[in-house]
Amino acid sequence: MRHSAIVGSILAAAALVRADSALIAVCKQIQQAVSPASEVFWPLSLGYTKDIGHWATTSTQNSACSVEPGTAADVGTVLQILNSTQTPFAVKGGGHTTNPGFSSTPGVQIAMYRFSEVNYDSATQTADIGSGLIWDDVYASLEPLGVNVVGGRVTGVGVAGFSLGGGYSWLTNQYGLTIDNIVGYELVLPNGTVTTVDKSVPDLFFALKGGYNNYGIVTKFTMKTFPQGQVWGGLMTITGDHLDAVSNATTKFSATVTDPKAAILPTYNFLLGAPGVSLIMFYDGPTPPAGIFDDFLAIPHFTKDVETRSFSSLVLASPANATSMTRTVFHTVSLTQITPGIMNAVVNESLFWGPRLSLATATFVSYDVEPFLSSLLTHGSISTSAYPPSRAQGLLPLNIYFAWEADLSDDEFRNAATQSAEQLTKVAISEGQDVGNAPLYGNYAIGSTPLERIFGDSLPRLQAAKQKYDPTNVMGLAGGWKV
Ligand SMILES: Cc1cc2nc3c(=O)[nH]c(=O)nc-3n(C[C@H](O)[C@H](O)[C@H](O)COP(=O)(O)OP(=O)(O)OC[C@H]3O[C@@H](n4cnc5c(N)ncnc54)[C@H](O)[C@@H]3O)c2cc1C
Ligand SMILES: *[C@@H]1O[C@H](CO)[C@@H](O)[C@H](O)[C@H]1NC(C)=O
Ligand SMILES: *[C@@H]1O[C@H](CO)[C@@H](O)[C@H](O)[C@H]1NC(C)=O
Ligand SMILES: *[C@@H]1O[C@H](CO)[C@@H](O)[C@H](O)[C@H]1NC(C)=O
Ligand SMILES: *[C@@H]1O[C@H](CO)[C@@H](O)[C@H](O)[C@H]1NC(C)=O
């Protein structure tokens, strides 16, 4: 008994070493095949550590090596080698996914950092944007030109995953989702061929607008640009004794403000044993019209960094990095309305889970309420984008976000996020919101969410495109929402 256990573990260790040496051979093959523009990094090197790193530690895995391709042709070469050796791999843009295995792997980690150019074309009013960038860098490049694109709201988030999944922006009330504003892609197909995808290739153009990494690796996005001047807003933090006032102001904002230049992002959180709110306010202009934010500004604050500033400065003022580098789960609920009942339920959920999860090493328990205008989905059409699978109703994504320290608590936190989403959905349904089967946003949804809840009626079209462009399932070697 004892002997066979020991023999068993020796055999297991040997298998592990064999697997590792096979992976190392694949890494070496890649190293020899790619051009000097690309580089392979080995464990413990700085490049490797950066390449496998993620915003959430639960999204990071140790890979055999990492690759930073420098040209689209090299991406094709790498894909061909990975497929011919049937090697598991991952593609990482900004590394902000909160689902384990979506952009990480024990095999070969591809990091897109070298696709880092932003090229604005004033004739077409579009910008070509490299898929290795984070939004911070995109805004910094476009700002001196007086233009902007529909991208991320807070610091550090990657362009690629955000744009391949949906994209809820400060500019969404005015121009729609990020997906609605992408006019072209440079895509390396699963067979290694580099191609461009625009509306003249309708099935793939549709599939890339929500289909993540199912169709190959995107190296460049071409996005519509819009004039951008100074904005107003920033971060205000509020202590737990004013939750009611924030909820009242949020409900009123959601019900009455129709100016598409105005947006808010109130996050109810439970941090260091106490409830509170981090509120980001945004107005697309140097001064907001009187009335829109008055109720929020009248609430006593703990900290306040709200002013007329550049768009970049507003994005950098967000606290997103402060809660990075810890174990994390995101989940989501889709709502049609932000009502007093919903706000009460959000407060109740944070007060219910905050103290309980603190016992299981929670560092952060939070709920982002996102009161977009109900017209947010009218800027695009279901015939041209896979997400959202229905535009009949203006769905507002609510983000549940828990962070913790102990790996032993992973299941507890994922279960809590799932239960909390169910509870909030129940409250919404009890109010008459028709959201029991509403599509969920793939960039917020927990990894165990059934595909149908994310892609809905788009799924058959996504699967047909998959059959056509990746019949041998090369991209199945990478994790993510797999159609
Ligand atoms: C702090 C924070 C704030 C956020 N704020 C917002 C917000 O305001 N609005 C919003 O809509 N979402 C928001 N999100 C969610 C965000 O959209 C997702 O986390 C998204 O995955 C980020 O993209 P990424 O490139 O950083 O992710 P990654 O982890 O790099 O990638 C995510 C997925 O995309 C795939 N992928 C990456 N690059 C490529 C490529 N070049 N080709 C093909 N597939 C690729 C990956 O394989 C993976 O499956 C936020 C997330 C965080 C953590
Ligand atoms: C947040 O982290 C990213 C790196 O992931 C960095 O580029 C960005 O500048 C940071 N933001 C702030 C406000 O420090
Ligand atoms: C991927 O590899 C498999 C197995 O070797 C092979 O059958 C298939 O044709 C390859 N796909 C492509 C696109 O090269
Ligand atoms: C919030 O609204 C409720 C219901 O109208 C009211 O009873 C309560 O006093 C308000 N609270 C604050 C702080 O404004
Ligand atoms: C508060 O939340 C808990 C957990 O979801 C739930 O069981 C309870 O019914 C809620 N209470 C109220 C008053 O909504």
Ligand SMILES: *[C@@H]1O[C@H](CO)[C@@H](O)[C@H](O)[C@H]1NC(C)=O
């Ligand atoms: C790769 O796939 C595309 C789309 O299916 C096809 O048009 C192209 O000819 C293929 N390239 C090669 C080299 O087989």
